[in-house]
Amino acid sequence: MRLPGGRTGLPALIAACVVAGVAAVPAQAVSGNVEVEAAAGDVFQNGDGPGGATDFNLVSGSTTIIDNIDPDTTHNVTAAKDTAFPVTLNGTDGKPLFSSGDVFPNNAAPIQGIQYLADGEHHFYCTIHPSSMQGTFQISGNDAVARPKITVAIKASKLGKVAGKGKLPVSVHAVTQSNGVTLTAKLGKKTLGSVKGLNLSAGSTRKLSVKLTGAGKSALKNKSKATVKLLGSVRFGSPASASKKLG
Ligand SMILES: [Cu+2]
Numbered sequence: 001m002r003l004p005g006g007r008t009g010l011p012a013l014i015a016a017c018v019v020a021g022v023a024a025v026p027a028q029a030v031s032g033n034v035e036v037e038a039a040a041g042d043v044f045q046n047g048d049g050p051g052g053a054t055d056f057n058l059v060s061g062s063t064t065i066i067d068n069i070d071p072d073t074t075h076n077v078t079a080a081k082d083t084a085f086p087v088t089l090n091g092t093d094g095k096p097l098f099s100s101g102d103v104f105p106n107n108a109a110p111i112q113g114i115q116y117l118a119d120g121e122h123h124f125y126c127t128i129h130p131s132s133m134q135g136t137f138q139i140s141g142n143d144a145v146a147r148p149k150i151t152v153a154i155k156a157s158k159l160g161k162v163a164g165k166g167k168l169p170v171s172v173h174a175v176t177q178s179n180g181v182t183l184t185a186k187l188g189k190k191t192l193g194s195v196k197g198l199n200l201s202a203g204s205t206r207k208l209s210v211k212l213t214g215a216g217k218s219a220l221k222n223k224s225k226a227t228v229k230l231l232g233s234v235r236f237g238s239p240a241s242a243s244k245k246l247g
Contacts, residue, residue: 148237192216
């Protein structure tokens with residue numbers, strides 16, 4: 001059976017989809033328990049408008065967003081050591097203790113890392129406008145999310161086998177939920193190979209192989225012994241490492 005207008009139905013649908021795909025870039029669907037507004041004039045505000053308080057009370061473990069309502073300027077929320085002369089406060093992974101990254105005009109984004117903060121005062125600033133954009137999170141409730149934590153191990157003993165196959169068997173264990181784990185195998189300062197973007201749930205262990213690069217294989221070739229190191233890193237958590245003498 002043929003529907004009325006059947007010939008034009010499909011092309012019309014495709015045309016509609018193409019138009020939607022080009023024109024309808026949806027507003028970012030971001031929600032959080034607490035919202036920090038970044039506004040024109042390079043200010044932070046809490047929704048009370050310009051001059052509003054820049055202290056934000058939140059329950060530990062809750063999600064937080066920055067809503068950049070400034071139509072012209074990019075802003076961010078980044079952990080600060082203090083609010084007098086703000087400089088970035090880094091965590092044990094060497095990156096900001098919490099951060100939204102840069103948020104374009106009329107966009108919103110989650111502020112990553114706040115869910116792990118202990119109760120107390122935590123200062124923040126916008127790294128683009130450090131003199132005018134500063135604020136403080138007052139966190140209470142003693143219910144922070146467990147910070148990512150991993151341990152790593154090398155599961156090989158025979159150097160010849162590792163060099164021959166070009167693979168280093170390893171394992172990574174997540175004590176707590178750990179996303180975006182990177183594993184890097186090293187010989188001295190030389191990188192032998194790496195694996196990125198592993199997501200592990202709390203209490204889980206993953207066995208895998210780190211594929212060696214061409215340079216990595218060459219570095220191990222014709223050696224009778226080598227002490228290989230495995231470095232594990234996870235955003236918002238401390239790095240982990242293991243080393244093993246292969247023979
Ligand atoms: Cu700014």
